[in-house]
Amino acid sequence: MTTRILIADDQEDVRIGFRLILDSQPDMTVVGEAADGHSAVGLTRSLRPDVVLADIRMPRLDGLEVTRVLAGHTRVIVVTTFDLDEYVHTALRNGACGFLLKRSGPALLVEAVRAAMAGDTLISPQVTVRLLAHLRTPAAPPGPPGPPVLAEPLTERELEIARLVAHGRTNAEIATELFIGSGTVKTPRRQRPAQARGGQPGRHRRLGVELRHRHRSVARAGRTTRATPAPPRPDPRPGARSPGAGAAVQSRIWTYPPVP
Incomplete structure (x- = not known):
């Protein structure tokens, strides 16, 4: 079975390079290209590819929003130059099936497409190391509740x-x-x-x-x-008797x- 792929990137040389890599695989074919996010959504709905490779920084609609719109019915792999943690977390929350850096190389790009078709998620090793380090950081244990703190002293x-x-x-x-x-x-x-x-x-x-x-x-x-x-x-009023005067205190x- 041949995997149908749509490439969405605003740089033409990147789209050409990805097409050469993917079309060289016997089980993959590129069915379309988009230079912006809005066109990527439209072509996906008309061509119905199996996998969409989406860059993050694209005009009209960025790759993170494209992922959120398409992830419910199409596998989306985010491919970008920027490995910011904010991009990684947002892409995965929006339903991305992979997160790759463009410098990862042809072999990892091909494996990411195959992993997405198998229902898995492939993330670039550089990003994975940071994600694991973040998960290993222990959270500070909650301290015991203290007594109420008053904003102002009592009268x-x-x-x-x-x-x-x-x-x-x-x-x-x-x-x-x-x-x-x-x-x-x-x-x-x-x-x-x-x-x-x-x-x-x-x-x-x-x-x-x-x-x-x-x-x-x-x-x-x-x-x-x-x-x-x-x-x-004592009662401060004139002539008043102090209550309990002379009585023993019990x-x-x-x-x-x-x-x-």
């Missing part, structure tokens, strides 16, 4: 809320102790990430990350932790369940 009030949450205080207890409304405590603890609304993470988002990180660190201890409430602060026991 003093946010740190106070974080410390009380780490000690197991409820929203109401934190509000009473810091003389703030319970909504002020709930907002940073329940605020949804700003990213879900298409924005950037705000201070409430950063505080929420800090609270969860610290609370989980305490819970992972897996032990019963004794926490002593901080002494009550220790409470908080048991944190293990984090799954």
Whole structure:
């Protein structure tokens, strides 16, 4: 069975040289030539060759795009002067059945056509060495995840809320102790990430990350932790009594369940 070949290259002397090499083989014949990529696609659809030899840098349509258009129904071998890795990877991704450098010699050109007809892919040895070296390069192992990193430091009030949450205080207890409304405590603890609304993470988002990180660190201890409430602060309002004045401070026991 004779293999029908189409040569696509914008240099006439290259097309003549390839024709002489291929026509000298008893099982090969050149059925057409194209000087640009657009003509190569048109001739391929009309002549229906078995193999197309396509140069990369051609006018109107380059060889990589010709490969992408024809590779679904025609075997395409890319033959070029340029051995750039970008060209190699793109040609193979587009479905090329071979990648040859023009300096590879007549014997390799003939073998590339036969390999394509056999369902194989032949790549120039110079290019193959680089591809193998790239595959042998080990990827860096992923490191363990670290604690959340805050873009900005927390304010003093946010740190106070974080410390009380780490000690197991409820929203109401934190509000009473810091003389703030319970909504002020709930907002940073329940605020949804700003990213879900298409924005950037705000201070409430950063505080929420800090609270969860610290609370989980305490819970992972897996032990019963004794926490002593901080002494009550005096009410700054004139004539107000400090809550719990004269009362003995008692220790409470908080048991944190293990984090799954």
